[in-house]
Amino acid sequence: MSAVIDMPAVRGKLTADAPLAPLVWFKSGGAAEWLFEPKDSDDLADFLRDLDPAAPVMALGLGSNMIVRDGGVPGVVVRLGKAFAQVEQLDATTLRCGGGASGILVSSKARDAGIAGLEFLRGIPGTVGGFVRMNGGAYGREVKDILVQCEVVLRSGERRTLAPADLGYRYRHSDLPEGAVVVSATLRGVSGDKAAIAAEMDRIAAEREASQPLRSRTGGSTFKNPPGDKAWRLVDAAGLRGFRIGDAQVSEKHCNFLLNLGNATSGQIEELGEEVRRRVKADSGVELEWEIQRVGTPSPLQGRGPERGGVM
Known part of the structure; x- marks a missing residue:
């Protein structure tokens, strides 16, 4: 991704073509055109004021509920650090x-x-x-x-x-x-x-550990719960527990979580989610809505056979 935006002066850290995969839970996806880690609120405000108004800006937290597409994120990704x-x-x-x-x-x-x-x-x-x-x-x-x-x-x-x-x-x-x-x-x-x-927090932590694939490369809860139902139940009822596209898999532990088993591209993860949505709609008539944020530009290969990989 070419760095073509003229950047204002900053007191924090500004990096061109910064890989985002290490910063998100799925460990997949492309680079940010620019990654800005402001020193403080003044640094952020001054930067955004002086930045070309046409340049897109996106905030990034822990990257826990996000698919960064393989073509990367244009403009500026803002990541708030220890300050x-x-x-x-x-x-x-x-x-x-x-x-x-x-x-x-x-x-x-x-x-x-x-x-x-x-x-x-x-x-x-x-x-x-x-x-x-x-x-x-x-x-x-x-x-x-x-x-x-x-x-x-x-x-x-x-x-x-x-x-x-x-x-x-x-x-x-x-x-x-x-x-x-x-x-x-x-x-x-x-x-x-x-x-x-403390006891309630311990209960929540134990319940999450028991029911969710927290130690995997995942993006957390994938689909919003439809009114009066649970997304995981609809995915399970459609027979999709463990369903795979390449290294992208519907978790066997919790069907509303998608996993990167190792080498899945973001395109495969997103394609898996869309296939789940299609099959759930065919099975139950319910159209699941994405809860995970999907950001950036798809790879030119997304949707083609070579990137899709094996379906299991």
Whole structure:
């Protein structure tokens, strides 16, 4: 991918043609035209303000719920590092969390502060920026239930504070503007017993370990649950448990997870997902919707026989 965008000066780290596969859970996909790791919020705001308005911008967290297509991602990928991973207690029940802080870190800080209601974040494998954007949820709770406000830097470089009402939250979706980056979020729970909070977090961790292929190259939950049903049940009922295209496989442990068994391309993983959607629709009449973000440019080979590989 050729680096053709004229880049503003930065204080953080700016890398051209940066491989993204090492940064995402599937360990597949192409490069970012530019990867920007800002030093702080000012660095990010100045950069976006001075960047060519035509250049696309995408935020990247832990890469846990994302397929980066094999042709790579045009424009700029923004990755928030340690400077954005701080968690600060504001009062007895409120935390201010950097956009790069993980769900595990936030829930652990809440536990240590005796703040209940944030335990479910232990079950979300992502960062604050990602689960604020996607209204991340697990175990009956969603980010909209605990979010007080979030600080974002818009694509224009303008800073803005948004309340939940501004985000238009739905199931795994928000109206956060394209190119906006969540740099922090204020989350509120309720006072709770530290031992009880720890026990609930341990239960969530054990349940995830028992039911999900967490130690595999995966992208987490692939499809949204349709109203009144579970995506995994529909995939299983269609006989797709363990179904493969090359090294891309439907998990045998949890049918709503796709796996990279070793050498799957992102094209094969996405093709597998589309085949699952097609077969579930034929079997049950339900059209599954993608929950995983699919970003970037497909390889010119995507959909051709040589890339497809063997189907099992």
